[in-house]
Amino acid sequence: MPATLRDVAELAQVSVRTVSNVVSGYEHVSERMRRKVLRAIEELDYRPNPVARTLRTGRTGMLALVVPEIDVPYFSELARDVIDAAAEVGYRVMIDQTGHDHERERRLLLGDDRAMLFDGILFSPLVTKSELLDMHGSTRMPLVLLGEHEFDGRYDHVAIDNVQAAHDAVSHLAAIGRTRIAAIGAQPLEEYTTPLQRTAGYEAALREAGLEVRPEYATAAAHYSRSDGYAAATALLSVSPRPDAIFCFSDLLAMGAVRAVFDAGLSVPEDIAVIGIDDIEEGRFARPSLSTVSLDTPFIAREAVRRISARIENREAPAAEVVAPHRLIARESTLGPGRGPAPERG
Amino acid sequence: MPATLRDVAELAQVSVRTVSNVVSGYEHVSERMRRKVLRAIEELDYRPNPVARTLRTGRTGMLALVVPEIDVPYFSELARDVIDAAAEVGYRVMIDQTGHDHERERRLLLGDDRAMLFDGILFSPLVTKSELLDMHGSTRMPLVLLGEHEFDGRYDHVAIDNVQAAHDAVSHLAAIGRTRIAAIGAQPLEEYTTPLQRTAGYEAALREAGLEVRPEYATAAAHYSRSDGYAAATALLSVSPRPDAIFCFSDLLAMGAVRAVFDAGLSVPEDIAVIGIDDIEEGRFARPSLSTVSLDTPFIAREAVRRISARIENREAPAAEVVAPHRLIARESTLGPGRGPAPERG
DNA sequence: TTGTAAGCGTTATCAT
DNA sequence: ATGATAACGCTTACAA
Numbered sequence: 001m002p003a004t005l006r007d008v009a010e011l012a013q014v015s016v017r018t019v020s021n022v023v024s025g026y027e028h029v030s031e032r033m034r035r036k037v038l039r040a041i042e043e044l045d046y047r048p049n050p051v052a053r054t055l056r057t058g059r060t061g062m063l064a065l066v067v068p069e070i071d072v073p074y075f076s077e078l079a080r081d082v083i084d085a086a087a088e089v090g091y092r093v094m095i096d097q098t099g100h101d102h103e104r105e106r107r108l109l110l111g112d113d114r115a116m117l118f119d120g121i122l123f124s125p126l127v128t129k130s131e132l133l134d135m136h137g138s139t140r141m142p143l144v145l146l147g148e149h150e151f152d153g154r155y156d157h158v159a160i161d162n163v164q165a166a167h168d169a170v171s172h173l174a175a176i177g178r179t180r181i182a183a184i185g186a187q188p189l190e191e192y193t194t195p196l197q198r199t200a201g202y203e204a205a206l207r208e209a210g211l212e213v214r215p216e217y218a219t220a221a222a223h224y225s226r227s228d229g230y231a232a233a234t235a236l237l238s239v240s241p242r243p244d245a246i247f248c249f250s251d252l253l254a255m256g257a258v259r260a261v262f263d264a265g266l267s268v269p270e271d272i273a274v275i276g277i278d279d280i281e282e283g284r285f286a287r288p289s290l291s292t293v294s295l296d297t298p299f300i301a302r303e304a305v306r307r308i309s310a311r312i313e314n315r316e317a318p319a320a321e322v323v324a325p326h327r328l329i330a331r332e333s334t335l336g337p338g339r340g341p342a343p344e345r346g
Numbered sequence: 347m348p349a350t351l352r353d354v355a356e357l358a359q360v361s362v363r364t365v366s367n368v369v370s371g372y373e374h375v376s377e378r379m380r381r382k383v384l385r386a387i388e389e390l391d392y393r394p395n396p397v398a399r400t401l402r403t404g405r406t407g408m409l410a411l412v413v414p415e416i417d418v419p420y421f422s423e424l425a426r427d428v429i430d431a432a433a434e435v436g437y438r439v440m441i442d443q444t445g446h447d448h449e450r451e452r453r454l455l456l457g458d459d460r461a462m463l464f465d466g467i468l469f470s471p472l473v474t475k476s477e478l479l480d481m482h483g484s485t486r487m488p489l490v491l492l493g494e495h496e497f498d499g500r501y502d503h504v505a506i507d508n509v510q511a512a513h514d515a516v517s518h519l520a521a522i523g524r525t526r527i528a529a530i531g532a533q534p535l536e537e538y539t540t541p542l543q544r545t546a547g548y549e550a551a552l553r554e555a556g557l558e559v560r561p562e563y564a565t566a567a568a569h570y571s572r573s574d575g576y577a578a579a580t581a582l583l584s585v586s587p588r589p590d591a592i593f594c595f596s597d598l599l600a601m602g603a604v605r606a607v608f609d610a611g612l613s614v615p616e617d618i619a620v621i622g623i624d625d626i627e628e629g630r631f632a633r634p635s636l637s638t639v640s641l642d643t644p645f646i647a648r649e650a651v652r653r654i655s656a657r658i659e660n661r662e663a664p665a666a667e668v669v670a671p672h673r674l675i676a677r678e679s680t681l682g683p684g685r686g687p688a689p690e691r692g
Numbered sequence: 693t694t695g696t697a698a699g700c701g702t703t704a705t706c707a708t
Numbered sequence: 709a710t711g712a713t714a715a716c717g718c719t720t721a722c723a724a
Contacts, residue, residue, distance in 0.1 A: 002486075004700095004701055004702090005701060005702065005703095006701080014710080015710065015711045015712070016701090016702085016703095016711090016713095017704085017710065017711060017712080017713095018709085018710060018711080020702070020703065020704090021709090021710085023702095024703085028709055028710090029709075029710090030709065030710090033709080033710080048701085048702075049401075049700085049701050049702070050463050051397060051400045051401045051406065051700085051701080051702090052401055052700070052701030052702040052703090052716090053701080053702050053703075054397045054463075054702090054716095055395075055397045055398055055401050055700085055701080055702070055703095055716050055717070055718090056701080056703045056704080056715085056716055057702080057703070057716090058716080060397065060463060061463075062463060069426065070416075070422055070425050070426050070429065071419070071422040071423045071425070071426040071627075073419070073422075076416055076417040076419075076422035076425075077417045079416050079417070079422075079441070080415065080416050080417040080443060083416065083441065083442070083443055084443075084445075092440060092442065092463075093440065093441065093442075094408065094438060094439065094440040094441070095425070095429065095439065095440070095441045096429070096438065096439075097426060097429055097430075099430075117396050117397065117400075117406060117407075117408060117438075117463070140348070226627060226630075226631045230631070255628075255631050256631055258633070259631045259632075259633060262633055281417075282601075282628050284572075285572045285576070285601050285602055285605045286605075287604070287605060287608055287632075287633050350716095350717055351717065352717080360694080360695090361694065361695045361696075362695090362717095362718085362719095363695060363696080363719090363720085364693085364695080366718070366719060366720085367693090367694085369718095370719080374693060374694090375693075375694090376693065376694090379693080379694080394717085394718075395716090395717050395718070396718095397716085397717080397718090398700090398716070398717035398718040398719090399717080399719075400700095400718090401700050401701070401702090401716090401717080401718070401719095402699085402700055402717085402718050402719045402720085403700090403718085403719070404700080
């Protein structure tokens with residue numbers, strides 16, 4: 001059995017109050033007492049029980065990060081930054097993946113049984129905003145939404161300007177002279193905001209460049225995975241006229257699309273230029289290296305942790321929205337060979 | 347303020363005992379009572395406080411997964427499988443990354459302050475075995491070691507046969523006629539077991555194939571990252587005689603190595619064949635697709651969770667070792683083009 | 693079958 | 709500056 005505060009108090013011949021004071025670094029403790037207590041702690045190898053402390057204080061010191069799939073590079077890179085940012089302010093991070101399962105997202109937001117072992121949730125959701133709000137309504141768990149959803153003033157929000165990011169990517173393709181620009185990542189069946197916004201940016205940029213918006217160029221992808229990108233790109237190759245560029249709604253889709261183009265005997269970017277969004281490290285070393293719109297995940301992580309901390313401190317404060325910066329990074333998949341890998345970001 | 351058991355009891359006009367029975371699904375509760383209680387629960391929107399429950403029962407229902415870096419694909423894919431496997435038996439997973447920081451690993455194992463908010467640790471360590479044992483000694487936190495360390499009978503262990511895996515990779519290179527086989531991933535300065543074992547397998551396979559073991563072919567890599575692979579491969583290209591194959595101790599190293607070879611104006615596998623270890627999805631879509639030794643992460647995850655559950659149930663049971671299977675997967679980076687991507691595993 | 697009450701290990705309130 | 713003691717919200721003997 002591990003030693004408790006009482007055991008220490010007994011051995012040191014002081015009250016539990018004093019031991020607690022020493023442990024939690026209370027100022028007004030005499031040097032003599034402190035020594036006695038520390039000696040007893042040492043001897044008993046005492047460690048405070050965080051659960052008891054939590055029950056008393058109401059703080060677990062843990063955050064939950066909820067993402068669709070942790071093994072998607074964008075999310076694992078985000079997770080790395082979130083864990084680091086959280087560690088800096090004394091939080092640890094529990095990760096949950098919903099696996100594109102709305103039901104699992106729902107349960108999480110409802111705070112079912114042991115879900116509540118953390119002080120707040122950083123949520124990168126699949127479900128649409130309104131559903132989400134309804135679900136989370138009754139529980140008062142601090143919540144910060146990550147990603148690209150519309151700000152509705154009810155929840156803290158760390159987003160990126162999706163429309164603009166998509167717009168920038170497509171404008172780049174137009175600027176290098178591409179005229180038949182397809183897209184992969186629309187999701188006509190569902191009402192996810194991300195694909196809707198990116199589609200909007202895509203179409204706006206096309207119009208701005210004086211290019212035609214062809215419905216047959218806007219293809220769907222269920223999961224933003226490499227294999228979805230591969231499949232969608234393969235299908236696009238037999239559309240007539242064949243696209244000369246593909247804008248993918250994620251880098252992972254783009255990795256699959258690039259491979260598909262080469263498997264069809266064509267070349268990137270000569271025959272078809274490809275650009276993604278996210279700036280995952282994989283794309284920087286790929287062949288050709290992937291042009292993309294870089295999202296500032298360290299910034300997102302830092303802001304998310306800052307927002308959730310503030311929310312935990314004060315649940316009544318008005319909801320805030322912060323928009324993370326993004327920037328276009330042109331590499332070989334649009335510009336052609338000759339630009340080596342860039343191990344550094346950017 | 348959220349409702350407590352007492353509030354529910356009061357409203358339902360029953361004792362807390364009865365409410366608790368209903369909540370935790372105790373059998374012997376009359377239908378009438380159960381109804382009354384459920385109605386009150388509904389009305390008050392009551393949710394059990396998991397912290398209080400934990401303080402009482404000693405179980406948090408959480409596991410910690412400790413890895414060097416969550417954004418390394420091998421670890422994020424492992425994390426995905428661990429989270430899923432844990433969810434199946436009612437556990438949730440907290441992830442911590444040590445970032446190659448021995449001190450952080452140490453603190454985790456020592457169970458410092460709020461570290462102990464979980465029932466057990468799944469630990470994929472950097473530090474050597476003996477150090478680790480000394481550190482963990484005093485705390486009795488259930489622990490299962492993941493990865494490729496020697497079994498010493500004191501801790502549960504889910505490992506792979508590192509020597510054999512490396513051997514298989516190198517034998518494959520020899521079998522396709524390569525004679526100047528280099529390696530990337532040794533770490534002469536530190537005593538990590540993984541690189542030592544893989545180096546052993548590498549050298550054994552060379553000898554078995556009647557090939558010379560050249561020290562200048564065994565290069566180091568600090569972090570098994572893409573950029574380390576890139577740098578090491580670049581260096582290898584100016585060794586004379588130039589290698590005609592490179593065995594990388596991880597797929598990520600291999601991704602960097604492949605890019606380096608092409609940047610040097612050479613070709614994979616024509617000039618230099620490349621093989622890795624891990625079988626991350628990235629390698630299946632890369633160009634050329636990456637030959638590798640596939641580690642069965644779902645198996646590892648399942649066994650790890652099984653072991654830690656057993657250990658939590660019975661801390662006195664003898665330590666067990668489980669060896670996860672591996673198998674060689676030859677793709678384009680050793681066999682040449684013509685084998686399309688394999689979205690499915692293998 | 694259900695009620696009463698004693699903890700689980702802290703922190704925090706009230707004294708002194 | 710320190711001691712005694714009441715919570716925190718739950719589970720579980722022990723009683724009834």
